Amino acid sequence: MNLSTNPSRSTWRKIADSRLINALAAPNGMGRYLEALNPMWSLDQNRIPAYITAIHRETSDSVTLELSPNGDWPGFRSGQFCQLYIEINGRLHSRSYSLNRRAGHLAITVKAQADGLVSKHINSKLNVGDIIRLSPPMGDFVLPVQLPDAMLMIAAGSGITPIMAMVEAALKKGYQGGITLLYYNRSEADTIFIKRLQELASANQHFSLLPVFSDGSSELSGHFNQHHLLKALSFQNTLSAHTAAVSLPECFVCGPESLIQAVSEEYKQFGHAEKFHAERFKPVINVSGNTEVVGKLAFKSSQCEVSSDNRNLLEQAEAAGLQPQAGCRMGICHSCSCLKTEGSVRNMNSGEISHGEEYIRLCISQPLGDVSLAI
Numbered sequence: 231m232n233l234s235t236n237p238s239r240s241t242w243r244k245i246a247d248s249r250l251i252n253a254l255a256a257p258n259g260m261g262r263y264l265e266a267l268n269p270m271w272s273l274d275q276n277r278i279p280a281y282i283t284a285i286h287r288e289t290s291d292s293v294t295l296e297l298s299p300n301g302d303w304p305g306f307r308s309g310q311f312c313q314l315y316i317e318i319n320g321r322l323h324s325r326s327y328s329l330n331r332r333a334g335h336l337a338i339t340v341k342a343q344a345d346g347l348v349s350k351h352i353n354s355k356l357n358v359g360d361i362i363r364l365s366p367p368m369g370d371f372v373l374p375v376q377l378p379d380a381m382l383m384i385a386a387g388s389g390i391t392p393i394m395a396m397v398e399a400a401l402k403k404g405y406q407g408g409i410t411l412l413y414y415n416r417s418e419a420d421t422i423f424i425k426r427l428q429e430l431a432s433a434n435q436h437f438s439l440l441p442v443f444s445d446g447s448s449e450l451s452g453h454f455n456q457h458h459l460l461k462a463l464s465f466q467n468t469l470s471a472h473t474a475a476v477s478l479p480e481c482f483v484c485g486p487e488s489l490i491q492a493v494s495e496e497y498k499q500f501g502h503a504e505k506f507h508a509e510r511f512k513p514v515i516n517v518s519g520n521t522e523v524v525g526k527l528a529f530k531s532s533q534c535e536v537s538s539d540n541r542n543l544l545e546q547a548e549a550a551g552l553q554p555q556a557g558c559r560m561g562i563c564h565s566c567s568c569l570k571t572e573g574s575v576r577n578m579n580s581g582e583i584s585h586g587e588e589y590i591r592l593c594i595s596q597p598l599g600d601v602s603l604a605i
């Protein structure tokens with residue numbers, strides 16, 4: 231029985247959705263029985279099972295997993311990410327990973343973070359044949375449908391993953407503009423996709439690679455600065471003799487906050503803030519965590535009440551022993567959306583305060599006084 235193709239999956243879904251079958255399969259539903267027979271037959275479209283078909287070591291601390299999801303996988307736009315769900319020591323964890331293609335397969339590339347639970351597990355414990363689960367793709371940091379005349383890509387470390395997907399997709403489409411990639415790493419050996427990027431650059435006159443290694447082995451050195459920007463632009467002929475006349479290309483940045491801020495400042499300074507696009511892998515908390523918070527936090531469905539503090543509601547729920555769904559933990563993926571039935575919260579990214587019944591993202595909400603949540 232093959233459930234991996236769309237036609238047979240839709241037939242199974244119709245059967246599973248029928249009232250009679252659901253009544254016979256109660257209380258778990260047909261989908262659960264299929265999943266018990268073979269995890270790849272799951273009908274859960276929010277946690278789509280995917281086989282690991284190959285594992286490639288990229289650097290000493292990063293790997294690429296080639297994946298074969300079941301027929302529910304909807305495809306993705308270059309630059310998007312998904313939530314990866316994985317069980318570690320009996321507990322389900324979820325993290326965001328950018329989507330890519332490798333040898334025609336869906337792929338993700340994961341850099342092991344020091345003390346990182348999921349990224350280290352993926353780097354050292356997974357094997358070909360293991361099954362992980364993926365959410366449908368999400369995110370609007372994507373390659374534009376109408377490609378601009380020139381693009382400047384800037385990445386550091388694992389921030390290359392969405393950028394690589396965009397560069398490869400643009401070149402595959404036969405892009406005739408210029409793409410320059412400024413790419414920051416400690417050394418060549420630490421650089422994810424370095425061989426593929428070098429090959430792309432030598433095979434394609436529309437793509438220039440400017441690596442910046444902090445070990446001093448590259449032409450450019452140090453952190454991003456205006457000199458790096460002007461050097462990158464000189465590859466695209468968008469630079470006139472006087473820097474005031476620079477027409478900046480559409481820019482896509484993914485890396486640490488300091489890099490994102492530095493590039494954003496340059497784009498603002500040259501009056502091209504609208505051409506600047508960034509993706510963050512780590513949250514930026516703008517609101518001071520020192521706000522004194524006194525109150526009660528009630529989790530209604532779990533029939534649990536605790537004294538609240540100034541951490542975000544996701545951390546407080548977890549500290550209270552709950553296991554709410556979560557993904558990016560920075561307000562992007564909406565996995566942690568939850569109904570607040572009473573009370574006021576502060577959005578820790580924008581500082582905005584809101585009151586009463588509403589859906590909030592737990593990971594970026596700080597309680598102000600008594601708060602009740604539906605979970």
Ligand SMILES: Cc1cc2nc3c(=O)[nH]c(=O)nc-3n(C[C@H](O)[C@H](O)[C@H](O)COP(=O)(O)OP(=O)(O)OC[C@H]3O[C@@H](n4cnc5c(N)ncnc54)[C@H](O)[C@@H]3O)c2cc1C
Binds near residue numbers: 325348349511562
């Ligand atoms: C939209 C999006 C796309 C992402 N795409 C990728 C990707 O393609 N490849 C990839 O490797 N990662 C990616 N990430 C980061 C990834 O989701 C995890 O945060 C990362 O793998 C660390 O998870 P962990 O469980 O190992 O660390 P945790 O156990 O959650 O954290 C452990 C420690 O690591 C620090 N930490 C967490 N994340 C990072 C980070 N990104 N950089 C530096 N320190 C960190 C934490 O502050 C903490 O001190 C993405 C994140 C987002 C939001």
Ligand code: FES
Binds near residue numbers: 555557562564567593
């Ligand atoms: S965990 Fe992604 S928005 Fe909260």
